[in-house]
Amino acid sequence: MTKSLPRKSLVLYADDDPDDRLLVGEAFQAYAQTVELVTFPDGLGLLQFVDRLNTYPPPCLIILDVNMPKLNGKDTLKRIREMDHLAHVPAVLFTTSTLPSEAAFANAYKAGFLTKPLDEGQMMEVIDQFIDHCGEETKKQIRRHKNG
Amino acid sequence: MTKKQTSAAEFKTLSQEEKLALLRQDGVYVGKVSRGKNINILFQLYHFYVEVRYNNYRRTVAGISVSEDLALLSPYIDQVIVRELDKNGSEE
Numbered sequence: 001m002t003k004s005l006p007r008k009s010l011v012l013y014a015d016d017d018p019d020d021r022l023l024v025g026e027a028f029q030a031y032a033q034t035v036e037l038v039t040f041p042d043g044l045g046l047l048q049f050v051d052r053l054n055t056y057p058p059p060c061l062i063i064l065d066v067n068m069p070k071l072n073g074k075d076t077l078k079r080i081r082e083m084d085h086l087a088h089v090p091a092v093l094f095t096t097s098t099l100p101s102e103a104a105f106a107n108a109y110k111a112g113f114l115t116k117p118l119d120e121g122q123m124m125e126v127i128d129q130f131i132d133h134c135g136e137e138t139k140k141q142i143r144r145h146k147n148g
Numbered sequence: 149m150t151k152k153q154t155s156a157a158e159f160k161t162l163s164q165e166e167k168l169a170l171l172r173q174d175g176v177y178v179g180k181v182s183r184g185k186n187i188n189i190l191f192q193l194y195h196f197y198v199e200v201r202y203n204n205y206r207r208t209v210a211g212i213s214v215s216e217d218l219a220l221l222s223p224y225i226d227q228v229i230v231r232e233l234d235k236n237g238s239e240e
Binding site: 017019020023096097098115116117118119120121122123 | 165168171172173174175176187200206208209
């Protein structure tokens with residue numbers, strides 16, 4: 001009997017820097033069996049996507065760069081928290097900033113705060129920390145099916 | 149409590165791993181420039197500047213330069229976020 005793979009968990013990531021989108025995309029490749037990463041160049045694109053999505057299950061994680069054109073990460077997070085179906089979805093502000101005020105903002109909107117990594121080792125830690133923000137079941141499922 | 153700030157001279161003595169950890173913790177991102185296939189990122193760290201040069205962006209570091217000279221800023225000048233630099237300077 002063939003054992004079927006679990007349904008993929010949806011991770012949404014908005015960042016205007018194409019190099020960072022590529023980097024995170026490559027890092028999530030290790031979880032490609034269970035994670036579908038969808039990227040956007042700004043917060044507005046992400047919001048339009050989730051507006052259309054409006055289905056169950058919601059994304060398992062939303063990752064937002066802070067400085068983006070059209071709609072920045074903080075305003076995107078505020079709007080996400082106003083949406084009934086996304087009010088409690090795990091979210092992370094992923095930024096080059098280390099300012100305590102940015103971390104406090106994330107905390108106020110029930111989001112995590114992660115500074116962008118500077119090398120391979122930090123990148124692996126960051127991916128682990130992203131997954132840590134997902135719900136317990138999703139986390140277990142993602143880690144169980146990690147590639148390699 | 150006043151946080152101890154590493155000087156440029158002290159920073160230079162750290163291992164690459166320690167430098168990157170300190171930059172990620174306390175560095176203020178200034179900007180990013182691409183030179184051919186290579187990408188460089190500049191940070192302000194306390195009262196000096198640190199440029200991280202990559203041959204594989206945010207993965208493999210080719211080199212780290214440290215300077216207190218504003219000349220290091222020139223390729224990034226259009227990206228300087230004055231608000232953040234000011235704030236960093238006032239949090240001593």
